[in-house]
Structure formats: structure tokens, C-alpha cells
Amino acid sequence: MEDYPTPPRWLLRFFRWFCHPDLQEDIEGDLLEMYAYQLAAKSKWVANRIFFFEVISLIKPNLLRKFKFNHHITHYSMYKNYFKVAWRNLFRQKLYALLNVGGLAIGLSGFIMIVLYIQYELSYDRFYSNSDQIYRVYQRQEGNSIRGSDFFAYTSAPVATTLMREYPEVGQATCIQAQKSLLSYQKQHFWKEGLWADKQFFNVFPLSFIQGNPAEALNQPKSIVLTQALALKLFGRTQNVVGQTITYRDKYRYNITGIIANPPSNSTLQYQFIASIYSHQGYKRAMKKEIWGNNDFYTFAVLKKGSNPDALAQKFPSLLAKYQPRDASFPFKESFYIQPLTDMHLETGVNSDIGKKGSPRYIYLFSAIAGLVLLLACVNYMNLAIARSIRRVNEIGLRKTFGAVRKQLIGQFLSEAVLIAFLALLIAVVLTDVLLPRFSHLMDSPLSFNVTHTPWLIPALAILVLLVGCLSGSYPAFFLSSLDPVKALKGQLGRKFSGRKLQGWLIVLQNTTSIILIISSLVVYFQFRFIQNKELGYNKDQVVSISVLDRNLHKRVSAIKNEWSGNPAVLHTTTSVGLPVDIRNSTVVHHLNKSLKKDGIATYRTYVDDDYLKVFGLKLVAGRNFSSQMATDATQARIINENMAKALGWTPQEAIGKTIVDYNEKKTIIGVVKDFHMHSLRKKIAPLMLIMRDNYLEYLLVRVRPENMGSTIAYLESSLKKHTSYPFEYTFIDQKYDQLYKSDQRLSQMFGFFTLLSIFIASLGLFGLAAFATERRTKEIGIRKVLGASARNIVTVMSQDFLKMILIGFVVAIPIAWYAMDHWLREFAYRIEIKWWMFGLAGILAFLVAIITISYQSFRAILTNPVKALRNE
Amino acid sequence: MSKHHLGEFEEIVMLTVAILHGKAYGVAIIEEIKERLERNVSIGSLQTVLKRLEDKGYLESELGEATKARGGKRKRYFKVTNLGMGKLKEAKEQRQNLWQAIPTIAFQN
Known part of the structure; x- marks a missing residue:
């Protein structure tokens, strides 16, 4: 017998563990010999079983190794003593125990809370199964700096489909717009935030459907997918909701094609519904002729596994040159960028960005x-x-x-x-x-x-x-x-x-x-x-700001203003696009005889009417206010701030009557208004242009008397109800101001x-x-x-x-x-x-x-x- | 003489070791007992008895040469010591005495 058969190893190891080392060798020899002998006579299974019992039979007191029980016992009692002493020390000196444990507990608690906060901030957008593959495409317009950044989250509508067509490493790409909308069901109106997205949306963001089919949900125009929360609000149920219709903007019938879970709070995309972008006018127009450059949409893409986003980004200049060629007069230098979805929450340097922002x-x-x-x-x-x-x-x-x-x-x-x-x-x-x-x-x-x-x-x-x-x-x-x-x-x-x-x-x-x-x-x-006591140059107190949700309301503005002026609690009413606390809209203008490219002056602009200065108590330094009597004011007049006059190289008095060029159109300066802080105090006062506009408005701004604020607001609400079916949403300008510094x-x-x-x-x-x-x-x-x-x-x-x-x-x-x-x-x-x-x-x-x-x-x-x-x- | 009396199994093991004279190791002892007495003995019960007898000084042992068989493990060969031999003889005599003390009449039924 040259090769000795080996019995089950674990049994042998077990035997070696418990057997006294002096006896181990020869007994093991006996075991092995016996095993070989049994194996020759019987099946392996029987031999193994016998071997098992042989090993068990060897567990006899005088054959066991010396386990170190005694050793352990002394240590154990020592530890017991340590513990006892520690405990007694704590109790004998209760005050110090309290200070010690208390101080440490408070410190630890602070630490744990901050760690939880940081963990939450870093958890944004990591819940998708393909989170690490999702990227967003955004752009930079060098020279078009708004509030310190010339990056913009918006891209053109055709970018998503073009990326998919031109670059094989882009698996899926989707075009999104975020928009609050009026949804109604059985005369109940809801003003909810939602997304408009194309049919690739659920391929890029694999959200789970409670009802409906993600592959088809957004294919048809006028389809809409609701979140569970919105479905419950509208219908009181989530069953049998798919196939029903709801009304959009009090006019259009939309088919419900799915119910999805509510977005988690740590999601950049927040929505109550997702509607098919194929019924979106701007998108349809842009896609029909493949118009590039009307930056109005967000683009998200899924890159195939293993592809390099940087390599893709390097191809963007040629993409732009092909689809978005700009003539020499275009003042900015455009370039596309790509960024992982998971970095978006802590990215704060991009204008018009989507989602709640954290701060790195x-x-x-x-x-x-x-x-x-x-x-x-x-x-x-x-x-x-x-x-x-x-x-x-x-x-x-x-x-x-x-x-x-x-x-x-x-x-x-x-x-x-x-x-x-x-x-x-x-x-x-x-x-x-x-x-x-x-x-x-x-x-x-x-x-x-x-x-x-x-x-x-x-x-x-x-x-x-x-x-x-x-x-x-x-x-x-x-x-x-x-x-x-x-x-x-x-x-x-x-x-x-x-x-x-x-x-x-x-x-x-x-x-x-x-x-x-x-x-x-x-x-x-x-x-x-x-910040709170700073003289801002305008009066932010006691101004109610009503969001205008109904796009047709501008036709009734003069009627509304008339009606309100009859109420003694209302002092002045004006309309605007944008609020004076944070003016975002910007453009570039230039002198009559100079070129835009070389001498353009970046300036903010805001759209107002003739009562704007009165509502906010803005002072004219020179010139006059807009007037509804002057027909040309609505088309050609501009009021600028002192800062802009200076940027143009004029004193306020000199500026009056001068002509500037805005979008190739000549405009006349009719007034210069005293500088006021139109941004957070982080930013210096910049050039600003006030433009009169009556065909579009975002806000109705009402200066009211400080007394009986509640009844005044009730009056405004009931009065506005007569003109629009949209919900009444209001806030105060000083609250808006405080939000800047939240x-x-x-x-x-x-x-x-x-x-x-x-x-x-x-x-x-x-x-x-x-x-x-x-x-x-x-x-x-x-x-x-x-x-x-x-x-x-x-x-x-x-x-x-x-x-x-x-x-x-x-x-x-x-x-x-x-x-x-x-x-x-x-x-x-x-x-x-x-x-x-x-x-x-x-x-x-x-x-x-x-x-x-x-x-x-x-x-x-x-x-x-x-x-x-x-x-x- | 001593207060200790050999147990039945102890006696058998010692006798078998004596029979195998110089070749008595674990497996051989088990085989011998099986052959002569038709009695199955587990390694465990044999080894514990061997250890006990050795501790008492009735047996002595030494390790043999390493062999390739048995997974290269050496055999432990047991030998009955003089003390052990005395003990065996004493046990035998005690039995003999007992046998002789039985009245003949007892065998008649």
C-alpha cells in the first residue's frame, strides 16, 4: 500500500485538535491504517462512518490535550476586576462621570448628525440602477456671464436625438423640460411641478412603474404619467387610473398612461407628473426644422459601459460646428460640457440648473x-x-x-x-x-x-x-x-x-x-x-407678489388694475417678468456706431409696466418714467440704471434721449433710475435695463397698506378668481429677499x-x-x-x-x-x-x-x- | 499487594500485548482481540486503556520506525513491564484460588 487513502479531512483535523500531542502521531497512524483496512473491505461511505465513530470514541479524558482552562480563569477574573473598578470609579465620582460621559455624548451626537447630513448630501441621485452611467450635457457661453457664471444647464431640443444618432457610445439620451403646470380633474385645479420628456426618458432613468408600461408611456403626444402622490390627490386611488384623462391648462385632454412612485427626496429631478414632450409647442417647433440654439431644454444621456465621457466631450466642438454654426456677429463662444448625474447636486456654478442644490x-x-x-x-x-x-x-x-x-x-x-x-x-x-x-x-x-x-x-x-x-x-x-x-x-x-x-x-x-x-x-x-438692514435702493416691504400662472391674463391686466385701484388698501399695482430681488434675464447691448462683438455691454433686463417705479419706490435720477399714453414707449423706450449709464460712458443727464442697439434694434433711453440692489449682496450692482411690456407677465406686484394685510389678500384673491381659474399663489417681496440668504x-x-x-x-x-x-x-x-x-x-x-x-x-x-x-x-x-x-x-x-x-x-x-x-x- | 485491581478489559489488553510480544501496536492488538475473542474494540476504547495502563506502569511503550504506510506515522509498540507481569500473575492466581474454592457439588446441577 503505497498511497494511503485519506479519510475525511475535517475529522482528522478535529482529531488533531483535541488529541494530546504526545499520543497524536501513533494514534493517527492507527486510525489511518484502520481506515484503509475498512475501505478495502467495505464501501467508502461505510468506512467513513466507521472512521467517524472511531474518532468520536477517542474523545476520552486521558487522551485529550491540556486545554488552558486555568489560564483563562485568571484573566477572566482580572477583566472582571477592571470592569468593576471602572464602574466603581464612575459611580463614586458621579459628577465627573456625568461630565465625562455627557461631554462625550454631546460631541458624538453632533458628529453623528453632521455625518448623517453629509451622507445625505452625497447620496443624491445614486438610487438609479445605472446612476454611474447617466450624464448630463450642458454648455458654456463664454462672455455671457450671469451672476458670475457663464455656464448654462440648457441645451437645444435636438441635442439628445443627435447624440444618439452620431455617437455609438451614447446608449440613450433624453430631452427634458421642467415646468409647473395646471392640471385639472372634475373642476378641481392643481398647480403642480412636473417634467416634459421624450420617449427615451424611462430608458435613461429606469423608474419603476406601479401601473402602465414604461416602454410606451410617453410615445404619444398628450400622454401623461402621474406619481402616486398626484394620482391619490386627483383620483383618491392608484388603481384604474391608467386610461383616464385629465385636463391640462384647463383646455387640453391628456391621457394617463402610467403611475410611478414618488421621486425620493434625494433626487435632482423632482416631479409630480411626467408628460410627453411631443405635445410641447417649443419642442415640436424646434424638432420640426432641427433648430439649434434656442436653449430651452435639459439633456441627459446614458453612456454605454466602459465608454469614456471625456473622449465624448472632445467630440463636442465638431458637433457644435456642424449643427450650431454661428456667424461672426454672435457675441459668445459656445462649448458643450458633460457631467455625471451624481455630481449635479453639488454643482452650483451653472445657471438655470435643475433640482435642489447642495453646497460643496x-x-x-x-x-x-x-x-x-x-x-x-x-x-x-x-x-x-x-x-x-x-x-x-x-x-x-x-x-x-x-x-x-x-x-x-x-x-x-x-x-x-x-x-x-x-x-x-x-x-x-x-x-x-x-x-x-x-x-x-x-x-x-x-x-x-x-x-x-x-x-x-x-x-x-x-x-x-x-x-x-x-x-x-x-x-x-x-x-x-x-x-x-x-x-x-x-x-x-x-x-x-x-x-x-x-x-x-x-x-x-x-x-x-x-x-x-x-x-x-x-x-x-x-x-x-x-444684509437685512441694508438700504437696497427699493422698498421691499409690504409688496405682495402674485404669480401669474394663466398666460392669457395679460389681456385683463388693465381691468384688474382698475378694479384694485378702487380699493383703498391697495396703493399701486404693477406687472413684471422677474422680481427686483433677483433679476436673472440678461442681454448684450452696444452704442449705435460700435460693434456688438467688441464693445457689447452685458446688461440685465427686466420687463415692467408704467407703475413699476411707484410700487418699489425707485427714484429717477434723470428723464421720465414710462407712460401708457406714449405708444412708442412699449416698443422703443428704455429706462436704465446709473451703473449702465456709466458703462455706456454717459452721465445720467447725458444718457437721456441717446440711442442704443439691442438685438439689432435701435432703442431710446428715456430715463435713468437710481442704482438698486437687484441681486444678492454677494454681487456688485451691474447694468440694468427696464423694458415696458404688456403682452406677457410673470408677476402682479401690489403695494398694499400695512394694516389689515389678511383681508387685503383675501380681497386680491377673490377679485382675481373672477379673471382666471388658476390657483392664487402669492408671497411677499421681503420673503423672497430673505430666501436669497437662506x-x-x-x-x-x-x-x-x-x-x-x-x-x-x-x-x-x-x-x-x-x-x-x-x-x-x-x-x-x-x-x-x-x-x-x-x-x-x-x-x-x-x-x-x-x-x-x-x-x-x-x-x-x-x-x-x-x-x-x-x-x-x-x-x-x-x-x-x-x-x-x-x-x-x-x-x-x-x-x-x-x-x-x-x-x-x-x-x-x-x-x-x-x-x-x-x-x- | 496493591489496592488496584485489573479490570476485565485491562487484563485482556495486557494479555494480548504479551501474546504479540514485541509487535503489539494499536491496530495489531485490535486485530488479535478480534481474532481470538471475536470482540470488536474501537481505537478509542483501546487507546484510553493503553494510556491508563502505561500511566500505572504496567505497560511501557516506544515509537517504532517511520513507515511509508500509515501516512508516514510511526507505530507505538507496547510491552508488558515486570510490574505488569506481576499484576497479571497475581490476577491469574486470584482467579485460580477462586476456582479452587468452588465446592465440587456446585458443578453437579
């Missing part, structure tokens, strides 16, 4: 804050642990005397820190659960703290606890384990052990951070107040919140340390009192050290805070200056908080009878 800067900023808060909490723990360690010097000495090696002590302290971190995490989880709704409201994102949604949460939190525990426990662990046991037991370390130096620096670090945050909050707050407001609130948090954590640390310092110096205070020191003397003595640290922190914080806030303020064309008193205020605040924190302890020490303090030995 916020993500960086908040990550930094999250890290900082966590660091502060860890530092706090470290500080308190060092302070407490004075009390534990004896324990360490004793452990060392009994033969504990350094490694074991390090292990003990680290695991203690991890234990506390774990406790803190439990509290933090509860805290997060309570605070998250508020935080999500503040951040305007539906955040959820849900393990089933985010399965990585539990392992991530476990790692976080280990990390926090090890980080915050590291110093006490390594330092305390290095103590000399003899000295430790003699109590010779209490006075001057090296932890105090580090403690000092940690306090400096904490205070630096808090002071930086305080200064930043102050600057953000004052800038925000500046992100700044959020920043301000976030800063406020985290400033409070950091001050709180820093105070906790200071409080704990002061308590320890006081305790350590009980005797000293006693002696001082006996010798006649006053309360003030003692408080001074006690707080000196700490105040010194805060002073250092303050000095370090100033340049950092100044640099950071100066950087932030530079974003605003109109801003406050950072003043010295802001630093001063922050410093005083930090000092006050510190003094209150420390003196509580000092006063306690002062109030105790010195005899008690001196007797206790």
Missing part, C-alpha cells in the same frame, strides 16, 4: 466642524481622565506591586475609555434621535437616523467608539502605566506630574476652538444683520448651534478641572483663609492658571478666525468690516463663561470651614 463648501465646512467637535469631546475626556488619575495613582502602584505589567495597565485604561465611549454613544444615540428632527429642519434635508436605511451605521458607530475610546484614553493609559510603583504608593506624584502640562495645552486648544467659533458666529451674525441664515444658525456646543463642552472640561484643582488645593485654601485671605484673593489665586490658558487660546484664535472670516466675507460685494470689538466681545464672552465656571468651585472652597479642610489628615 458646506460639506467641507461641516466635516471640519464635525471633526472639531469630536476632537473637543475627546480632549475633554482626556483632560478629566488625567485629572482623575491623581486619585488612581494608588491603584496603579498596587497593581504594579502585584505584578501587573505595563501592557495590562495600558489595556485596562484603554478599555475603560472604550467603555465610557460606549456609554456616551448610547446616550448620543438617544440624543441624536431627539435632536435630529430639529437639525434636519435647520439643514432643510429630511435626515433619518435609521439602521435599516443605513446598514453601515452600526459597524461605523462601533469603529467610532473604539477610535474615540483609544484616542481619548491613550494619554492616561500610556502615562499612568509608566509610573514608578514605589513613588506612586508613597504619594509623591500628586504635586508635579507631567500630565499637568499637557492638560494646560488641551485647555488652550479647547478655548482656541471655542473662541474661533464665537468670533465666526459674531461675524456671520453681523453680516446677516447688515443658505447664509442656515450657516449662521449652524454656527450658533456649534458655538454653543463647543462652549458647553469646553465649560464642562474647565468645570471638571477647576473642581479637581480646588480639591487638590483644599488645604492651601484653608491655610490662606486662616492667614486672612479674602474671598476675592482666593478666587484670583484659583482662577489665575485657567485664565492664563484662556488668554493664550484667545491670542491664538484671533489670526485664525480673522483669516477664515475674511475669506468668507470676500464672497460678498457688500460686506461689513471685521472690527476689533468683535474679537474683544468674543474674548470677554469666553472669559466670562470661564470665570463663572471656575468661581463656582472656588466659592465652594471658600465657603467650607477652613478647620474642616485642615483637619482632614
Whole structure:
């Protein structure tokens, strides 16, 4: 028998594991010999079975290896002891336990919330099965800069189909327009946002259908797919809705061809319905003659797996040259760009973009804050642990005397820190659960703290606890384990052990951070107040802005204005395209005898009527207002702002009566209006043109009396109902204005919140340390009192050290805070200056908080009878 | 003499080791018992007895040469020690005495 048959390996391995090593070899030999013998006589299955029982039969006490039970038992009891000691320490010193665990919990909770926010922001548009293959095509018009960017999200209608036809790597491409629309069913009108899309839409975005067929849903004109939410709103059900019809714009019958799920909140595309773009007038017109250049649509494409988007982008210039050739007079340089769908949410530099925008800067900023808060909490723990360690010097000495090696002590302290971190995490989880709704409201994102949604949460939190525990426990662990046991037991370390130096620096670090945050909050707050109180050049208060949804309403404007002027609560009424708080429409004009290309002046424009200046209290510097009596005003007249007059090289007076060229047409300047802030204060005032227009309007703007606002609005609504069946949607101009600064407001609130948090954590640390310092110096205070020191003397003595640290922190914080806030303020064309008193205020605040924190302890020490303090030995 | 008495299986194993004289290793012992007594013995029950007897000093063992068969594992050869031999003889005598003590009349029915 040369080749020995092998029995089941796992059994053999099992045998080797349990058998005593001295006996293993020959018994294994016996087993193998027996197995071969059985195999020769019987089937493999029987032999294996016998082998199994043979192995089992070998599990006999005197044949087993020596398992190290005894060894384990000693370790176990040691760990039990560690745990017990840690627990007792926590309970004996309840205050410190509270500060420790509480501080850490608050820090962790802040950290978790910010991480959830960041995770949410990064989760945008990742839910499609082909998210990584979807790209959007957008363009740049060099020279056509609107509010600081010359990128535009819009493309021409035929781009999608052309991409599919010309480039094999483009699998699918779709053309979309987003438009709020009036949908009606049985006389009920709904004004809902939706998309108009071509038949490739569901190939690019594979959305799941509850009813209907995605392959055919958008093929026919006048088909519409509803979301579940809209179907429920219109019909009260989702069953048997497909095949029904609803009315669009109170006129056209649309067939319902499908029901889809509501878009998730982290989707760039937000819609209540998706309608077939083949019934869209602009699209039909553009596609019929393949007209390029009327940029009005969004283009999305799916690239085939493995194709390179950059390579595709390099072919775009030739595409543009072929389909969108521009003659020499065209003022801008056009180019196409491509971008992954998943980058869109954090892309803020594209005009007319679709979807809600996040801010990459916020993500960086908040990550930094999250890290900082966590660091502060860890530092706090470290500080308190060092302070407490004075009390534990004896324990360490004793452990060392009994033969504990350094490694074991390090292990003990680290695991203690991890234990506390774990406790803190439990509290933090509860805290997060309570605070998250508020935080999500503040951040305007539906955040959820849900393990089933985010399965990585539990392992991530476990790692976080280990990390926090090890980080915050590291110093006490390594330092305390290095103590000399003899000295430790003699109590010779209490006075001057090296932890105090580090403690000092940690306090400096904490205070630096808090002071930086305080200064930043102050600057953000004052800038925000500046924005709200800034003289804008127009009166934004008490102006009601009514969105005009009905495109035919312009025919009735004069009737409406007439009617309203009869109501004493209404002062003036005007119509406009665009609101003065944020004028987006722009064009390029030039002097009569100069070329557009070389001397064009980029200017914003807005369409108004003759009451516009009155409604907003705009002042004319020169010339006259529009007049409905002058027939030519509607076609040829322009009112410009001072800034534009300057750009054209005229004083306001000179400008009156001059001619400029706008779209190859001559226009006459009839008035110059005083500059006003038509954008957010981030942007400088730019040239602006007011144009009179009466055949199209977006808003009815009404200046009303401040009294009885409610009844005035009720009046406006009921009056407007007589002229249109569209719903009444209104807002106030000052609210619109505030919306411009929503992100700044959020920043301000976030800063406020985290400033409070950091001050709180820093105070906790200071409080704990002061308590320890006081305790350590009980005797000293006693002696001082006996010798006649006053309360003030003692408080001074006690707080000196700490105040010194805060002073250092303050000095370090100033340049950092100044640099950071100066950087932030530079974003605003109109801003406050950072003043010295802001630093001063922050410093005083930090000092006050510190003094209150420390003196509580000092006063306690002062109030105790010195005899008690001196007797206790 | 000693307080320990050989068990029945222990006695059989020792006797078999003695029979195999110098060639007594695990499988050989099992085979021998099977052949002579028609009794199936598992490796486990044999090895535990061998270990026990060795611990008591009735048997001694040494490892043989490595062989290619048995997966290259060496055999452990057992030998009855003098102490073991004494114990066996003692057991035999005890039995003998018992046999002789039986009155003849007992065999008659």
C-alpha cells in the first residue's frame, strides 16, 4: 500500500485538535491504517462512518490535550476586576462621570448628525440602477456671464436625438423640460411641478412603474404619467387610473398612461407628473426644422459601459460646428460640457440648473466642524481622565506591586475609555434621535437616523467608539502605566506630574476652538444683520407678489388694475417678468456706431409696466418714467440704471434721449433710475435695463397698506378668481429677499448651534478641572483663609492658571478666525468690516463663561470651614 | 499487594500485548482481540486503556520506525513491564484460588 487513502479531512483535523500531542502521531497512524483496512473491505461511505465513530470514541479524558482552562480563569477574573473598578470609579465620582460621559455624548451626537447630513448630501441621485452611467450635457457661453457664471444647464431640443444618432457610445439620451403646470380633474385645479420628456426618458432613468408600461408611456403626444402622490390627490386611488384623462391648462385632454412612485427626496429631478414632450409647442417647433440654439431644454444621456465621457466631450466642438454654426456677429463662444448625474447636486456654478442644490463648501465646512467637535469631546475626556488619575495613582502602584505589567495597565485604561465611549454613544444615540428632527429642519434635508436605511451605521458607530475610546484614553493609559510603583504608593506624584502640562495645552486648544467659533458666529451674525438692514435702493416691504400662472391674463391686466385701484388698501399695482430681488434675464447691448462683438455691454433686463417705479419706490435720477399714453414707449423706450449709464460712458443727464442697439434694434433711453440692489449682496450692482411690456407677465406686484394685510389678500384673491381659474399663489417681496440668504441664515444658525456646543463642552472640561484643582488645593485654601485671605484673593489665586490658558487660546484664535472670516466675507460685494470689538466681545464672552465656571468651585472652597479642610489628615 | 485491581478489559489488553510480544501496536492488538475473542474494540476504547495502563506502569511503550504506510506515522509498540507481569500473575492466581474454592457439588446441577 503505497498511497494511503485519506479519510475525511475535517475529522482528522478535529482529531488533531483535541488529541494530546504526545499520543497524536501513533494514534493517527492507527486510525489511518484502520481506515484503509475498512475501505478495502467495505464501501467508502461505510468506512467513513466507521472512521467517524472511531474518532468520536477517542474523545476520552486521558487522551485529550491540556486545554488552558486555568489560564483563562485568571484573566477572566482580572477583566472582571477592571470592569468593576471602572464602574466603581464612575459611580463614586458621579459628577465627573456625568461630565465625562455627557461631554462625550454631546460631541458624538453632533458628529453623528453632521455625518448623517453629509451622507445625505452625497447620496443624491445614486438610487438609479445605472446612476454611474447617466450624464448630463450642458454648455458654456463664454462672455455671457450671469451672476458670475457663464455656464448654462440648457441645451437645444435636438441635442439628445443627435447624440444618439452620431455617437455609438451614447446608449440613450433624453430631452427634458421642467415646468409647473395646471392640471385639472372634475373642476378641481392643481398647480403642480412636473417634467416634459421624450420617449427615451424611462430608458435613461429606469423608474419603476406601479401601473402602465414604461416602454410606451410617453410615445404619444398628450400622454401623461402621474406619481402616486398626484394620482391619490386627483383620483383618491392608484388603481384604474391608467386610461383616464385629465385636463391640462384647463383646455387640453391628456391621457394617463402610467403611475410611478414618488421621486425620493434625494433626487435632482423632482416631479409630480411626467408628460410627453411631443405635445410641447417649443419642442415640436424646434424638432420640426432641427433648430439649434434656442436653449430651452435639459439633456441627459446614458453612456454605454466602459465608454469614456471625456473622449465624448472632445467630440463636442465638431458637433457644435456642424449643427450650431454661428456667424461672426454672435457675441459668445459656445462649448458643450458633460457631467455625471451624481455630481449635479453639488454643482452650483451653472445657471438655470435643475433640482435642489447642495453646497460643496458646506460639506467641507461641516466635516471640519464635525471633526472639531469630536476632537473637543475627546480632549475633554482626556483632560478629566488625567485629572482623575491623581486619585488612581494608588491603584496603579498596587497593581504594579502585584505584578501587573505595563501592557495590562495600558489595556485596562484603554478599555475603560472604550467603555465610557460606549456609554456616551448610547446616550448620543438617544440624543441624536431627539435632536435630529430639529437639525434636519435647520439643514432643510429630511435626515433619518435609521439602521435599516443605513446598514453601515452600526459597524461605523462601533469603529467610532473604539477610535474615540483609544484616542481619548491613550494619554492616561500610556502615562499612568509608566509610573514608578514605589513613588506612586508613597504619594509623591500628586504635586508635579507631567500630565499637568499637557492638560494646560488641551485647555488652550479647547478655548482656541471655542473662541474661533464665537468670533465666526459674531461675524456671520453681523453680516446677516447688515444684509437685512441694508438700504437696497427699493422698498421691499409690504409688496405682495402674485404669480401669474394663466398666460392669457395679460389681456385683463388693465381691468384688474382698475378694479384694485378702487380699493383703498391697495396703493399701486404693477406687472413684471422677474422680481427686483433677483433679476436673472440678461442681454448684450452696444452704442449705435460700435460693434456688438467688441464693445457689447452685458446688461440685465427686466420687463415692467408704467407703475413699476411707484410700487418699489425707485427714484429717477434723470428723464421720465414710462407712460401708457406714449405708444412708442412699449416698443422703443428704455429706462436704465446709473451703473449702465456709466458703462455706456454717459452721465445720467447725458444718457437721456441717446440711442442704443439691442438685438439689432435701435432703442431710446428715456430715463435713468437710481442704482438698486437687484441681486444678492454677494454681487456688485451691474447694468440694468427696464423694458415696458404688456403682452406677457410673470408677476402682479401690489403695494398694499400695512394694516389689515389678511383681508387685503383675501380681497386680491377673490377679485382675481373672477379673471382666471388658476390657483392664487402669492408671497411677499421681503420673503423672497430673505430666501436669497437662506443658505447664509442656515450657516449662521449652524454656527450658533456649534458655538454653543463647543462652549458647553469646553465649560464642562474647565468645570471638571477647576473642581479637581480646588480639591487638590483644599488645604492651601484653608491655610490662606486662616492667614486672612479674602474671598476675592482666593478666587484670583484659583482662577489665575485657567485664565492664563484662556488668554493664550484667545491670542491664538484671533489670526485664525480673522483669516477664515475674511475669506468668507470676500464672497460678498457688500460686506461689513471685521472690527476689533468683535474679537474683544468674543474674548470677554469666553472669559466670562470661564470665570463663572471656575468661581463656582472656588466659592465652594471658600465657603467650607477652613478647620474642616485642615483637619482632614 | 496493591489496592488496584485489573479490570476485565485491562487484563485482556495486557494479555494480548504479551501474546504479540514485541509487535503489539494499536491496530495489531485490535486485530488479535478480534481474532481470538471475536470482540470488536474501537481505537478509542483501546487507546484510553493503553494510556491508563502505561500511566500505572504496567505497560511501557516506544515509537517504532517511520513507515511509508500509515501516512508516514510511526507505530507505538507496547510491552508488558515486570510490574505488569506481576499484576497479571497475581490476577491469574486470584482467579485460580477462586476456582479452587468452588465446592465440587456446585458443578453437579
